[in-house]
Amino acid sequence: MKLTTREKTALLFEGIVTIVLLLLLNLALLVLLLQSVQSNPGLRDGIFIIKRSIVIGPMHYQLWSWENVFITIMAIVDVIVLWWRLRRRYHQMELHHIIDELHYIAEGHLDHRIPFTLKGDTQRVVDSVNHLVDSVIQSLQDERDIEKSKDDLITNVSHDIRTPLTSIIGYLGLIEEKQYHSESDLLKYTHTAYMKSKQMKSLVDDLFEYTKVRQTDTPLSINPIDIVAMMEQIAASFELEAEKKRMTITAKSNVKSLKIEADAEKLSRVFNNLIGNALKYGKGADRIVLKTTQIDENDVELRFSNNGEPIPKESLKAVFERFYRVEGSRSKETGGTGLGLAIAQSIVILHGGYIFVESDPQWTTFVIHLPIHHDHPLVDEKEARSGNLSLSQREG
Ligand code: ATP
Ligand code: MG
Numbered sequence: 001m002k003l004t005t006r007e008k009t010a011l012l013f014e015g016i017v018t019i020v021l022l023l024l025l026n027l028a029l030l031v032l033l034l035q036s037v038q039s040n041p042g043l044r045d046g047i048f049i050i051k052r053s054i055v056i057g058p059m060h061y062q063l064w065s066w067e068n069v070f071i072t073i074m075a076i077v078d079v080i081v082l083w084w085r086l087r088r089r090y091h092q093m094e095l096h097h098i099i100d101e102l103h104y105i106a107e108g109h110l111d112h113r114i115p116f117t118l119k120g121d122t123q124r125v126v127d128s129v130n131h132l133v134d135s136v137i138q139s140l141q142d143e144r145d146i147e148k149s150k151d152d153l154i155t156n157v158s159h160d161i162r163t164p165l166t167s168i169i170g171y172l173g174l175i176e177e178k179q180y181h182s183e184s185d186l187l188k189y190t191h192t193a194y195m196k197s198k199q200m201k202s203l204v205d206d207l208f209e210y211t212k213v214r215q216t217d218t219p220l221s222i223n224p225i226d227i228v229a230m231m232e233q234i235a236a237s238f239e240l241e242a243e244k245k246r247m248t249i250t251a252k253s254n255v256k257s258l259k260i261e262a263d264a265e266k267l268s269r270v271f272n273n274l275i276g277n278a279l280k281y282g283k284g285a286d287r288i289v290l291k292t293t294q295i296d297e298n299d300v301e302l303r304f305s306n307n308g309e310p311i312p313k314e315s316l317k318a319v320f321e322r323f324y325r326v327e328g329s330r331s332k333e334t335g336g337t338g339l340g341l342a343i344a345q346s347i348v349i350l351h352g353g354y355i356f357v358e359s360d361p362q363w364t365t366f367v368i369h370l371p372i373h374h375d376h377p378l379v380d381e382k383e384a385r386s387g388n389l390s391l392s393q394r395e396g
Helices: 005-039 066-106 121-176 183-214 227-237 239-244 264-281 340-350 381-386 388-392
Strands: 053-056 059-062 223-226 248-253 259-262 287-296 299-307 354-359 363-371
Touching (some): 005 066, 121 183, 227 259, 227 264, 239 248, 259 363, 264 340, 264 363
């Protein structure tokens, strides 16, 4: 910390005043003592008198007369008092500097930090203040992000609801105004309106599910489940659908069976979406492979791979974001909402695990790591949510 000229002068003045006062005090004490010693000669030979003399040739030096002892003690006390007073004054100045800096920050200069370093506890105060300002800025930024993400959510939802709703209103309008020529026309219009309503329902359901699993206190119904059997079952349940698309689906595992503590219903929501995605988006794919690997006593890895065209590098980072769909996926046939992977990620995080995607020209693989014991999460939930991107950004 740098003192201003005024502070330096004040410190000097304080020093001089203290020295003058101390000298006066010393003098007064000395005079008092001298008088009492003179008026009471017995004292001279008492405990106050220390006689040490050395002899050099014919000279006798009396080194430690009581006066010398007294003066030495007084000098030491004086130095201590002087140092203590100057130090106290200097501390006050430090505090004033900190208060000035605080006022400056409080006036709205939130990018300002207390720039100087001090000694001891005062430095801890400075560090705490700087840290506090950092936290305030971070919370402000977080709040802004949340606000923005809410706005984005509303924009996306209204857009995704408006499109089918417009077409429902259009077709119902045609029916209302009897603008159809035959019964088959009428059936076609009602069918389209019906399909669009279902699409809206699925969006609303997804949205509901998404907001539910996003909450950190969402209750999971944890039960022991055999994850190997579950992966085999889910693969079997998609066999027919895969066949229709001329694809094969197989499940492999490095263990015969493996019990993990998890919410089977929520996990099957994740697996259904991943396999559904592989079927919908695996362009040119003819194989889907599910692989279960026990990594260690508390970590199981589940891989959902499909061959075919890779997910573009720039999209790998974003597929877990809600409403994100890779360019071109917003077609009618595949018409998803873009919430599936966001929901999947939240469910995996609720389980204490993590999910990421790897994609190369041969295989696109969604990799999930789950803890085998629910009370020993692999990652901290808060960290996983804040570091969502870093996990989903991992590429093969
Ligand atoms: P929803 O699952 O909500 O019905 P969706 O399937 O479009 O909709 P997500 O499951 O979140 O949404 O997937 C997001 C996007 O990621 C998809 O639109 C698609 O573009 C891309 N994607 C997901 N899985 C694959 C895959 N296996 N191969 C290629 N692209 C994929
Ligand atoms: Mg999906």
